[in-house]
Amino acid sequence: MLKAAIVGATGYTGRELVALLSRHPGVRPFYLTSDSYAGKSFAEIYPQFRGSCELTLEKLDVKEAGTCDIIFAALPHGTSLEIVPHLLATGKKVVDLSGDFRLKEAALYPLWYGYEHKQSALLAESVYGLPEHNREAVRRADLVANPGCYPTSVQLPLIPLLQADLVEAEDIIIDAKSGVSGAGRTPKQPYHFPECAENFKAYKVTGHQHTPEIEQGLAAAAGRQVTLLFTPHLVPMIRGILSTMYLRLKPGVKEEDIAALYRKVYADEPFIRLLPAPSLPETKDVSGTNFCDIAFRADRRTGRLIVISAIDNLVKGAAGQAVQNMNIMLGLPETAGLM
Amino acid sequence: MLKAAIVGATGYTGRELVALLSRHPGVRPFYLTSDSYAGKSFAEIYPQFRGSCELTLEKLDVKEAGTCDIIFAALPHGTSLEIVPHLLATGKKVVDLSGDFRLKEAALYPLWYGYEHKQSALLAESVYGLPEHNREAVRRADLVANPGCYPTSVQLPLIPLLQADLVEAEDIIIDAKSGVSGAGRTPKQPYHFPECAENFKAYKVTGHQHTPEIEQGLAAAAGRQVTLLFTPHLVPMIRGILSTMYLRLKPGVKEEDIAALYRKVYADEPFIRLLPAPSLPETKDVSGTNFCDIAFRADRRTGRLIVISAIDNLVKGAAGQAVQNMNIMLGLPETAGLM
Amino acid sequence: MLKAAIVGATGYTGRELVALLSRHPGVRPFYLTSDSYAGKSFAEIYPQFRGSCELTLEKLDVKEAGTCDIIFAALPHGTSLEIVPHLLATGKKVVDLSGDFRLKEAALYPLWYGYEHKQSALLAESVYGLPEHNREAVRRADLVANPGCYPTSVQLPLIPLLQADLVEAEDIIIDAKSGVSGAGRTPKQPYHFPECAENFKAYKVTGHQHTPEIEQGLAAAAGRQVTLLFTPHLVPMIRGILSTMYLRLKPGVKEEDIAALYRKVYADEPFIRLLPAPSLPETKDVSGTNFCDIAFRADRRTGRLIVISAIDNLVKGAAGQAVQNMNIMLGLPETAGLM
């Protein structure tokens, strides 16, 4: 069994990594760190792991992390930036789950993340870990920037459409909805049960930091700049993201062309499920899985294409995709521990 | 005290009408009908009314209904069509909460509602009861077609923009989200708790019957045909609708223009609340009220205008607006029983 | 209109007081204090009050509070203890919603609340505000200790049984369940949405501070000491308490005796609803109301009596009962603003 380090193991993505690796046939969680809970058992923080993961949480010791075969960094934005270079210096491969190494252009960080990014070399070196479209680069990568939850749900359905030039790149609207675990484990007023149960709202309208990440991925697919509108919403449920995407079909493109394209691109992808009409994605159908469910409808009345995708924000949108990337990086079967 | 008849009192809109009228200073629920529960007490069906509304449900007797000062029809689509003409024949004013008298063009009914509409005369005569934009016609109406929940949440924010020609009428996308009570009181698989708790999904994509109702209202405002895309979603909560609307600003139109317009049109409307930035509508803030909360953001990057509204689907989206219409029709203060 | 001060207006009970008093025919919220939000508008904290309560929150100034006709203290346990004496010194009547003046025996505070209570004189003077059993004392009181949420749900059904000696006082088990708003507005880990949605648990088993409050009330009813077992649970819902109470019938006591007793004691109480079989209390039936719904079953197999009650923890369990007490103290109709 290979050994995995999880730096920042007590957030929800850390917990999900522990859960997935505990069932993995080739890798096991071995070294878990936490600043706030060092000295406690992981199962004390997450009692569902009693009997299945009783590792003790430790303050990060980079050398210790370096004794593992793979290192996951599941840290807040801004913190990862400081720590990942040290982790890489151990010579081990790193999967970073923060946003700190996802954008290629350092100048975007002050605008969208609110901090100066001084690791341009690492930005250039890091590989964006969307395996369905970047598998070979992931295989060779030392540092994988694991995609954001929303960007995963958006890029998987939209990249093929832009690569094949079936939709207008200038007119993309994304209306996305996420469960509350997307906001992390730290208690805050908007996520206090009596505040967010029986409530629905949009947030960070026109300003969510996943916007440039999506634009970067779609621009690469389209071969030109993409500027789009992305509006996230908060759903009173624990897990899941549903993204509703509004596009304009290029003249002459028909519903069958979209269907044929998706089949060609995704027929052999183990984690993409194309839903035949009249089915539509629902978050509960992907809950706890690494699947991305995709459906679409062409609207003759308006000439619009509506694409809908569903993922589990903590699995395909975070820890599951990180394990998928790890599998590729370590030469394991890509679906190991994920089916 | 004036007397109100509620035909079809045991659905959720019927219940909400009883609740609102029980607190009304000038009108009281007097005659409640139900096909399935005739003979039972209303409080037996809805025990929260024990001690506050102990009326017995009766099979509809049109003459009895006609002894009341106002008649509400809270019946399923298709059923209202058959019954409302008889109610009108009593000479009393009727507020119909179904979709059966909302569309002016009879030919739209087979397409969107799935039935032939043979009451063209009533379609012509009925008044669409959106008081903020139709107050005088409501005052004189014998039959008010109470707007749908989604259409209310969409037309209140969009009508002024189209009337003032600040946005393109050709490029409107509406992404709407509703709590489960919008699906009515009859138990069905998709609304069974274990199916819709912890779940989020779109439904009736490109085919929801509220689409032509919204288009009709916006076309009247724009002075030309409007074809738009409307996508409803189901939120795991009981009440509330949040609509996120994507529009394209006309050249030269600025955020301040939108703000000024809304202030001019809605400053004196008792049930419209314009939220100043950085506030955004949330369904819990309008829960149980007749308010429609509205906010907007112009996105410089894409030239889009995002407008967001929140209502309680059962109040401003149904029974509350019906009472507002009743107040106008009976010459009572418009806010009576609604504040 | 009389004027009310609410000291600590931004917690959930404070908010509920503002809501109830905003609809009250004889009293209006006039002076709202908050330590953390002083200077902000109340509607900024609770946007549902936009347009209905736009008062500015202020740092507590005791003299200002004293210009009102009634003062509500909605402060945390331990803080009320320090502030209420000053409020009383203004000569105005005070309703305290904390636990600080509910127990007559000062020695119980270190055990159950974890602090020394040095205001024995006020403990003696304060009147326990359960109007159904203490109306006359409330009328004359300067300081009313408003009962706890759980104790209200338990004492209303059990006091008559113990007064009439129909059940054994030595064998009382209370299994109570509360919605999450009972834990207050401050975000904490156990009440973070992803932690308490889809979860159910007991808490403070054998050690909840409402235990001695219930025992004190039942002992007074029974005329002798009562020691009971009280186990609270957390339900993934916003509002509501359901208490299931297990008692042993005295020899020869029959179900009809219980029914007759309840009718005799509670027939004229406006806020008590006795449910005839087969009805059982449900929290949604009392949500947003000042009602306490009560039902019971005698179990022939075990000789036990099961009594079940439901209240809204924020209304009859807090703010609603406080307004009921205020009505009595100020000589207003007891149901004013509560129906």
Add this chain to the structure above:
Amino acid sequence: MLKAAIVGATGYTGRELVALLSRHPGVRPFYLTSDSYAGKSFAEIYPQFRGSCELTLEKLDVKEAGTCDIIFAALPHGTSLEIVPHLLATGKKVVDLSGDFRLKEAALYPLWYGYEHKQSALLAESVYGLPEHNREAVRRADLVANPGCYPTSVQLPLIPLLQADLVEAEDIIIDAKSGVSGAGRTPKQPYHFPECAENFKAYKVTGHQHTPEIEQGLAAAAGRQVTLLFTPHLVPMIRGILSTMYLRLKPGVKEEDIAALYRKVYADEPFIRLLPAPSLPETKDVSGTNFCDIAFRADRRTGRLIVISAIDNLVKGAAGQAVQNMNIMLGLPETAGLM
């Protein structure tokens, strides 16, 4: 791979069986029957199984079922009674998940289930499948009656206490709380989302059919008749049961005696987790697992023992325990497919 038949595969327990067996190392779902959905794909009913279980549902053909190595009957009470004898006639072992073969005394069925039970021979032959206390009998059984969800949550913690005579058998109160999936997949009014979200209630007070099942198990443990009080409640969550049990300690019995007993009895049980104080069971900690979490507190003030257990009603309370029984019956490792 051995083959499993699931008769009645589209209810929630059927679905859960499919889920567990799809991950099982030695057995796979092979033959799925459904009356209402015959001809459809299982994944059409439960889209989360797209790509993982695409079996077609068939009308029950007993011979076909008999080609499998094990047969699960996941049918409604009363229906199982008719069908199981035919399934047994194939010579294959059967695990029945209904209540139809759990009670040894046929006379109890009319009282608690409302039907006459004419298969006394099968009642005598069937083995009650609570493996922790009945493992050897299960190993030899042809027909295992899989325990009810509530009875599992109650008997696992209480059987040892009664066997060791540490508590009074005459004074047992069980206050149990279940998520809504316990009510099955058929939509009904009380389980309609807007009815049971934000609601909590007791149901079937003094009359739930699991009462005699619990009494039968505890009587066997105590060596004498047990009559107890069992009150179930409905929690607004999908999965999980928490049972709070109130017992009276025998004179002289101490908290440490209870702890020592549990350790002795359950230390090596793979699916029982004894929680050390101050931990308490929470349903989310066992969600999706076959664990039963148990904690207890002795209350010095009342001499009572409070025992609390949590299980997932669909796993340890149904399908998981059925697979555990199957593992034993087929000579597989007991935890296969369950960890």
